[in-house]
Amino acid sequence: MADNATVTTPERKLTHKDMVASFWRSGFFQGSWNYERVQNIGFCFQLIPAIRRLYPDDKQGRADAMKRQLTFMQITPIMASLIGGIMMAMEEEKANGTDIDDATITSLKVGMMGPMAGVGDPIFWGTIRPVLGAFAASLALSGLGIVAPLIFFIVWNAIRLSSRWYLQKIGYEQGTNIVENLGGGLVQKLTMGASILGMFIMGALVPRWTAVNMPLVISKVTTDGKTTVTTLQDVFDQLLPGLAPLLLMFFCLWLLRKKVNAVWIIFLLFALGIFGYWIGLFG
């Protein structure tokens, strides 16, 4: 690859300093948690040192990188360091001219975030934190005083900080390995594979991560003293589970393609939520 390259600018490389800066910033990952794209701002915030290094005086390049890293993101915060590391490797390759398109990057993120949250949530939220919390609480109740909160604080943060640092390192190194070995048709294979994985996971996330409940009672049948209540939700569930989230997503997609501003769609959905609750459709 290198022998016939016509690149005149020197290769852009991320430094150890960027890794440390990104690691520090990853501690603010969830700060802008919002209902629309969840942790997207925090994820871009975490990648800013890399973006600045790769596009030092290229405003358009920086703008494009920021835009593609501001798409939907939802993951166990600690696991964001792994994806962050992989994204740094991808951005580095892209800045050096490898043909990786924005959709591939988005697909890779979506493809990884669901399964990675599936690994991270039970480990960090389901096991380590409650076990440490219960242990510290029992120490405090048996009269150990200030030692109890200190143990909780120190042990948790030692685990968290080392996990974040090593996950980011592993992500960056493996990401670089994968992307560097891409030659010939391999970039296209990666693009296709990432898109398939991304679309498949997206199909699963839409019904699982969108909460719509419609307790509106359709019918009440009393037979042999037993009352069977059928709600609108039951009807939808029997028809096809997850149908309501799917229709809602397609409605938003249709509006987006009609060039309706996303802010208006959100206003519309808030109005729908309040109105739907008021008339008893949603609950």
Added chain:
Amino acid sequence: MSGLAITGLIVVAFLAGVDVILDEWELAQPIVACTLVGLAVGDVQDGILLGAHLQLLALGWMNIGSAIPPDAALASVVSAILVCGPAQMSIHNGIAIAVPLAIAGQVLNIFVRTIIVFMAHLVDKKAENGDWRGLDRIHYFDMCLQGLRIAIPAYLVTIVSPQTVQNTLNAVPKVITNGLAIAGGFIVAVGFAMVVNMMASTDLWPFFFLGFALAAVKSLNLIAFGIIGLCMALIYIQLSPRFAVGDIDAAATPGSSTEDEIDRELEDL
């Protein structure tokens, strides 16, 4: 309470408010937050004991998916002020008031996270100009909002009765709070639509619907989805004639122009 105690308390409340959202240092976990409030007010022992009890209560309050858990920060900080401060509430009563406070904190969190949706669109505007400083500023501003969400009620509790705070929170109509909470559950559909809009091409839709249909199988977790998706991607690439060996030129991505193809051919020569 002395000015120093109140200042310390507001700092602790602010940090707990930010960190309950970040979920990083875990300063807002009751065992830590109540101890810190106890330190600020000058009654560490009661703070630790209250924290231990509340910790056991809050073991299951976690940020998973887009569900918003009861708020550990408001519960810990305000009940610790009432127990350790001049109100000298018993630990037992402190535990009792923690749950309604956690719910109140949850409602405030829903409000703030709704406001941040609009900040996210402001960030998009900054990104268009490559203005990373603007993104940083908005991100810090969002965190400050979340900190004030706890710091302001904590300060109010030191000057008015806890009952007044509770009544004020209850004064917001149920239609608005519940309606917002419900909308909060499905607003994420806009984010999903944005991603699909970017990724979707005709040959990819079947995979989306495969994922959708399989999502109804509740015993399949997301790790299993990852494995299935990865296998499908590998099988597709192995079987697709587009990726057949020796036929690399035909393997252009659907979106690339003919110019790209010519470039690639030239490179191969």
